[in-house]
Amino acid sequence: MLYRTILWDLDHTLLDSEASERLALAETLQSANVADQPSVATIYRRINGGLWARVETGELSPNEVKTLRFEQLVRECDLDADPLVMANSFAAGMGRFGDLYPGAQQALRSALDNSETMALVTNGVGDIQRARVARLGISSLFDALIISGEIGCSKPGAAIFDATFELLGVDPGGAVMIGDSISSDMRGGFDYGLDTIWFNRRGAAPPTEIAITHTVASLGQLASLLGPRPVN
Ligand SMILES: [Mg+2]
Structure with missing residues (x-):
């Protein structure tokens, strides 16, 4: 894992x-x-x-x-x-409106099968994000939905990660933040001491001010990265 x-x-x-x-x-x-x-x-x-x-x-x-x-x-x-x-x-x-990207379901399944706990951590308005997650049929995949508009703090600040780990009842060791945004997901994860996976779909230049643990260009790559580890 x-x-x-x-x-x-x-x-x-x-x-x-x-x-x-x-x-x-x-x-x-x-x-x-x-x-x-x-x-x-x-x-x-x-x-x-x-x-x-x-x-x-x-x-x-x-x-x-x-x-x-x-x-x-x-x-x-x-x-x-x-x-x-x-x-x-x-x-x-x-x-x-709006669908999951092709490959998102597989990436989520791969992540679910190869982790213990999953949460959605999103900067957004509560009713919008909840309507989307319900419509997309993915809410059961997550142990918690952390929506900044509901809890009063947003990525990249530490408070939203404090709230996430408290709600999940796990410590931040062995946790990773996956997202597309340098300023919220990667900055937030890095500052909190988490590993990060950057979903860099458009091939943007990597940031110089923070370290990113893994970069993927597609959800397929992400599914493989999160998938079963080869046994040596
Ligand atoms: Mg994003």
């Missing part, structure tokens, strides 16, 4: 969150009768990215981002729409 405890990120690691966001946003903009959807979507992504960076520093909570992004979008694009209605429509869509 390579790792006793496996902590998984959800967005852009297991779930195609790009599709989830794109479809939810298109639906929301359409309901709000927004004319120039592509340019508004570009502005939305900039606003949303900036706000999530402030979640990672602990400045904002995911629940604040849920509405704030549409308040800013309505203001910046001068839309004739109610930001709260848009925020709720988008949250519902985010729960409904």
Whole structure:
């Protein structure tokens, strides 16, 4: 067994969150009768990215981002729409749209068969993440779902990992954090003293400021890495 405890990120690691966001946003903009959807979507992504960076520093909570992004979008694009209605429509869509990446089920199964404890540790809004996990049928694979919007602290800070290990009732020895994000998953795992597996799908340059234990380019590679160890 390579790792006793496996902590998984959800967005852009297991779930195609790009599709989830794109479809939810298109639906929301359409309901709000927004004319120039592509340019508004570009502005939305900039606003949303900036706000999530402030979640990672602990400045904002995911629940604040849920509405704030549409308040800013309505203001910046001068839309004739109610930001709260848009925020709720988008949250519902985010729960409904987006599939697991091909190979995610196999990677999860491989991890489950070759570890003792698994948890999902995600920066996100509680109702959105729970709706997704339930729809995708993966909740039974995890011993705990740790959602930053529910517990009041986000990756990469230590508090979310403290909460995770306390909830799981295990110590951090032999644990690994798997995720796509350098700033939240890899930074958080590294600072907490965990091993890390970086899901580097796009072949990005590795960071210089933190050490990463393993890097994989596909979920298939991840399944093999987590799979049974060869006996010497
Ligand atoms: Mg992610």
